Amino acid sequence: MxxxxxxxxxxxxxxxxxxxxxxxxxxxxxxxxxxxxxxxxxxxxxxxxxxxxxxxxxxxxxxxxxxxxxxxxxxxxxxxxxxxxxxxxxxxxxxxxxxxxxxxxxxxxxxxxxxxxxxxxxxxxxxxxxxxxxxxxxxxxxxxxxxxxxxxxxxxxxxxxxxxxxxxxxxxxxxxxxxxxxxxxxxxxxxxxxxxxxxxxxxxxxxxxxxxEDVQHARAVGRRLITTYLTVPAYAEFHRWLGREPVLGPMWRAWSAGDRRGAGELVPDELVDALVVHGSPEACRAGIERYAAAGVDxxxxxxxxxxxxxxxxxxxxxxxxxxxxxxxxxxx
Missing domain, CATH: 3.20.20.30 (Luciferase-like domain)
Structure with missing residues (x-):
């Protein structure tokens, strides 16, 4: 670690x-x-x-x-x-x-x-x-x-x-x-x-x-951030390269069409949970340690x-x- x-x-x-x-x-x-x-x-x-x-x-x-x-x-x-x-x-x-x-x-x-x-x-x-x-x-x-x-x-x-x-x-x-x-x-x-x-x-x-531990709050914050950041071209291309076109494609299309609220609603819970660590302090520390175990110094x-x-x-x-x-x- x-x-x-x-x-x-x-x-x-x-x-x-x-x-x-x-x-x-x-x-x-x-x-x-x-x-x-x-x-x-x-x-x-x-x-x-x-x-x-x-x-x-x-x-x-x-x-x-x-x-x-x-x-x-x-x-x-x-x-x-x-x-x-x-x-x-x-x-x-x-x-x-x-x-x-x-x-x-x-x-x-x-x-x-x-x-x-x-x-x-x-x-x-x-x-x-x-x-x-x-x-x-x-x-x-x-x-x-x-x-x-x-x-x-x-x-x-x-x-x-x-x-x-x-x-x-x-x-x-x-x-x-x-x-x-x-x-x-x-x-x-x-x-x-x-x-x-x-x-x-x-x-x-x-x-x-x-x-x-308010999961609804954490996911709402995460969705706002994801729609704000992952619609930036560099981050969008990054996640396409990672293979997330099927997951993020609907959100990207809604955002491009000007439907900001609808775009956020199209971000699945599973993606928010993968990109934003949330939960109790113990759960958060465990989530951070997973990054360290994967190779983050x-x-x-x-x-x-x-x-x-x-x-x-x-x-x-x-x-x-x-x-x-x-x-x-x-x-x-």
Whole structure:
């Protein structure tokens, strides 16, 4: 079983300034890692910078920093600064993100995502070693850039990947991969595409966790997320590749026709249960351990809202963290 156990931060409903207590509670519960996301809430680096100061032993990672929304030099500087603040404890996760985030929200062109991600990976590898980069890449050009403060310990670079081409790139050139929106039984299929893994290569996976025994609530939350995310082209193609066209096809067709409510109703319970871990804390820990047993080195929980959390506030959140953590009886 894995010795790493992560949580997606920041947690909703808690201001960043209030996360010192949250981070302390996560560490007390046995969580070893804090991984940020970057969509439309906080940026990927600020919550981790706070954690670097507040928790000097916890491992940190971005999952992910998009490769379009910062220029190459700025992304290298952000990563280098966090690597300097948390030497040997930070992993840089990068990925293509989505057209909505890149084009609609950040006014950048979402073109050639595979080549852009590959080029950024190669640039960052050189830049974070402190090298002078003067290179014409396929998707951008960098002229005579060198970090003024290269990190003493360059961070590992993990690549968010779904389908075979990106997975093979991760296996060949990155230090690890970040998986998302897959069931535990999908993990072996995905990992096969990485090829032979080098020593130290890490597999992280974001796993949606709804810790409630209110099955109706958990499935309703799961359906909303599935119809929101798995209609994004990259995720839709990922699940087609996994063989879920017969299961998700009706939902996709209803969504394309503009029937949002009907699309959600067409997501079967079995799929929600496969993609969203829910139930008692014990059941949730067992569900996370299934991902670890399938080959995930760093399961990273993404905590979803529950009636108990809504009603109980900060006290309920503290209790939930304590119950979900591996120190309660999860992985060793």
């Amino acid at each position: 894995t010795t790493r156990w992560g949580m997606t931060v920041p947690l909703s409903g808690v201001p960043l300034a209030g996360h010192a207590a949250i981070y302390a509670a996560l560490v007390e519960a046995g969580f070893t890692d804090l991984w940020s996301s970057e969509v439309a809430g906080s940026d990927a680096f600020t919550p981790l910078a706070l954690a670097a100061a507040w928790q000097p032993d916890v491992r940190l990672g971005t999952a992910i920093a998009p490769v379009y929304t910062r220029g190459p030099g700025l992304l290298a500087m952000s990563a280098a600064a966090l690597a300097e603040a948390a030497p040997g404890r930070f992993s840089l996760g990068i990925g293509a993100s989505s057209p909505v985030l890149v084009q609609d929200w950040n006014a950048a062109r979402f073109v050639e995502p595979f080549r852009r991600t590959r080029d950024m990976l190669r640039f960052l590898r050189a830049a974070l070693r402190g090298e002078l980069v003067d290179e014409v890449y396929d998707t951008f050009t960098v002229r005579r850039f060198r970090l003024e403060r290269p990190p003493v310990v360059p961070p590992p670079i993990l690549l968010a990947a779904l389908r075979p081409r990106m997975l093979r790139l991760a296996g060949a050139e990155a230090d690890g991969t970040i998986l998302n929106w897959l069931a535990a039984q999908d993990v072996p299929t995905v990992l096969t595409e990485l090829g032979e893994r080098r020593a130290g290569f890490e597999v992280a996976a974001r796993i949606f966790v709804c810790p409630t 760093i399961p990273v929980l993404a905590l979803l809202p529950t009636p108990e959390l809504a009603a109980g506030g900060a006290a309920a959140l503290a209790t939930t963290i304590a119950q979900l953590g591996p120190a309660t009886g999860g992985t060793s």
